[in-house]
Amino acid sequence: MTGPLARGLAVLALLATASYASALLTPRREPGRDTPRLDALIPERFGSWAAEPTAVLPVLLVPDVLADAEGSQSASYDDVLMRTYRRADGARVMVALAYGRRQTQELKIHRPELCYYAQGFAVNALGARRVQLDSARAVESRALLTENRARTEIVTYWIRVGERVANDAWDIRWAIFRDGLDGRVPDGLLVRASSLTETPAGAERELVLQHEFLADLYGALPAVTQTFLAGREVVL
DSSP states (O other): OOSHHHHHHHHHHHHHHHHHHHHHHSOOBOOOOOOOOHHHHSOSEETTEEEEOOOSOOOOSOSOOSSOHHHHHHHHOSEEEEEEEEETTSOEEEEEEEEESOOOSSSOOOOHHHHHHHTTOEEEEEEEEEEEEETTEEEEEEEEEEEOSSOEEEEEEEEEETTEEOOSHHHHHHHHHHHHHTTBOOOEEEEEEEEEESSGGGHHHHHHHHHHHHHHHHHTSOHHHHHHHHOSEEOO
């Protein structure tokens, strides 16, 4: 077997072996982050944005929706926040945050691609996008175009693992492994912003709107909460 699949399997085997060795040799420490509830961290009003009742059923943050989706979401995360914000000019952005205190190779934040697909959406990746949060801080995000019979939804997301942003499945595993070598079990946070468009042709416009929303939110937060959202180190 050759090619990308073989390399991926080799990396996975290396991570599994190294993680097992690390577990035997390194004392484990739980995450030390003392985190208030997400609804207390994220303001309902900031800048020209204000939270409003959600008119559109949000996509849940788990891919296992065949049985009890709400129960599965509650069991998967320590805290979840879903809100819709309206800007003074009428623009709307849906935001979803999911926090887990312990991220391991077996228990990780679910990537939105899987959640949307499991809930009946066709999912098309629009690639990596840099979100400029302020003049000194940017994060690498992933952009998605998702569609079902009822709506077309454009998505921007990133996943923080410990102090790093790691969106790719292999990067997430590597971030967990690196923290494990230092004896840490990292926490994790999914930051997802999305908005609706009439046609896929409006995707780029919606991504600009979402980046503006995320920058406005970031700028309204104290430094400790900014770090909670975006970490300190970006994993490319």
